[in-house]
Amino acid sequence: MNHECDTRQRIVDGARDLIHGRSYHDVGVAEICARAGVRKGSFYHFFPSKQELSLAVIDEMRVGIAAGVLSPALAPDLAPMQRLDRFVDKLYDFQRLAASASGHLSGCPFGNLALELATSDEVIRQRLQSVFADIESRFASVLEEAVAAGDIDEIDTAATARAMLAYIEGILLMAKTANDPELIRQLGHALTGIRIHPRDG
Amino acid sequence: MNHECDTRQRIVDGARDLIHGRSYHDVGVAEICARAGVRKGSFYHFFPSKQELSLAVIDEMRVGIAAGVLSPALAPDLAPMQRLDRFVDKLYDFQRLAASASGHLSGCPFGNLALELATSDEVIRQRLQSVFADIESRFASVLEEAVAAGDIDEIDTAATARAMLAYIEGILLMAKTANDPELIRQLGHALTGIRIHPRDG
The missing domain is CATH 1.10.10.60 (Homeodomain-like)
Incomplete structure (x- = not known):
């Protein structure tokens, strides 16, 4: 370099x-x-500008989280729904280690920026939305596999993937507010039970 | 006055x-x-200090949201689980109106402050945690009624109430990032299906 x-x-x-x-x-x-x-x-x-720096930070984290968390968690060596459980386990491990090093659970960097900036910076809002869309799309692929394998009933996979990401963001928000990584494990158990059916949409 | x-x-x-x-x-x-x-x-x-102002703002919103949203949504004129659906409807109405007035969906004021300040202001973090604990306790009462009435199976009502609040916070985070209130309705359908069973905790 x-x-x-x-x-x-x-x-x-x-x-x-x-x-x-x-x-x-x-x-x-x-x-x-x-x-x-x-x-x-x-x-x-x-x-x-600070905005351009922020976009670079978002892009850097997007690549880092895809390589360090999403890809290993969702790798096809497990049955589809078990991969989502492994994703929760990895989030828990990561947040617990980071919190024990700094004393504070920092949560999801994308969620943090979204709640702070979505109303005031349209460029950053759109970049964060595209990060979330990528994660949703990875979850949706896992759900499609699960449906095809007969592991779960027919669902609206895109909407369910979005609901699962919303739930994960909410879990990280609650865990950050409580400064307690154990919430990620406690609440994470319910992730794979979330379903949105076609008629609900 | x-x-x-x-x-x-x-x-x-x-x-x-x-x-x-x-x-x-x-x-x-x-x-x-x-x-x-x-x-x-x-x-x-x-x-x-700005911190003391923020605590006053949080207390004001806590009273306002309890009186304006939580109490009417969770009133006992409906079956317990239907009250939770009504809560989602009220959130949708509120966020849609506010967003159409300002052009921006602002989301949950407590969640916003939590993600911005939880790592840097311990006093505000604890106040926000107590706001969430209040809401969880209201949800838990509704769930206890639903279990007692036989509307749902035995669950860990406290953990499920926390999971439901996490999901709502996550929905509002995603809706704010997308600047689209329709996500609240789309994802809100899955709220009352969330369950955490005693063995999961």
């Missing part, structure tokens, strides 16, 4: 950690620069 | 609307004062 790439990466990584640990508006450019060890001029060379 | 009370109330109402429309850190004291038509000195007379 050349020097230019490395500087940009340090800014994105620093911003990701600070924003995920607190919030978008609570973290300023000066603090991000200090964390990354770069000067403000250098920051603005890579990111003309 | 005397002048002092009226001034305090205008500050709380202004802060509530601004913060719910955007976010806690995106709204400053100067803007709240301008909205309320008060001077900064007057603001700090009532609220020595």
Whole structure:
């Protein structure tokens, strides 16, 4: 990695950690620069605005979570519905470890940004919506497999996938509010029971 | 209402609307004062810190939502599980109207503050947790009635109530991200199917 790439990466990584640990508006450019060890001029060379930095942070996390959580959790070595349970287990492990390191359960970085920014930044809102659409689409594929295998009855797989993602976001919200990762396990048991039938939509 | 009370109330109402429309850190004291038509000195007379203002805003919304949404939705004129469906209907109506007025679906004011502040403000985190505990307890009473009436099988009512609140928070998060109130209706159908059984906990 050349020097230019490395500087940009340090800014994105620093911003990701600070924003995920607190919030978008609570973290300023000066603090991000200090964390990354770069000067403000250098920051603005890579990111003309905090919005552009945020989009880079979202894209970075999207790739990281797909590779680190979604793909291993949903890999086809288990029956479809068991993969969704494994996804909950991985969320629990990740949040528990991160919370025990920092003292605070930080929850879903996409959900955090969505609730803070969706009403005030249309570009970030749309980017987050596309992240959620990707996750829904992965869940929907798993559900389609489960239906095809006869493991579950006919459902509206797209709507059920969205409902499952909503439930996961809600679980992470409650766990963050309680600062207690055990809620992820307790509530996660109900994930695979969620169903939306075609007539409901 | 005397002048002092009226001034305090205008500050709380202004802060509530601004913060719910955007976010806690995106709204400053100067803007709240301008909205309320008060001077900064007057603001700090009532609220020595933004944290104290936020607690007053949370308490105000807690009373408002209990009286305006929870109590009418969960009133015993319907069978227990139908009350939960009515709660979803009321959320939908409220968010749809508010979104059509402002152009943005603002979601749950408690969930918004929780994701923005839970890791950085312990006092606000605990206050929000107690708001959620109240709502869970109301849901749990409805579920206990449903079990007693034989409408649903034996469940862990406290854990199921928490799971239902998590699901509602997640639905509002997804609806806010999509800026689309119809998601509340689409996903809300699955609310009363959520179950956590004693062995799951």
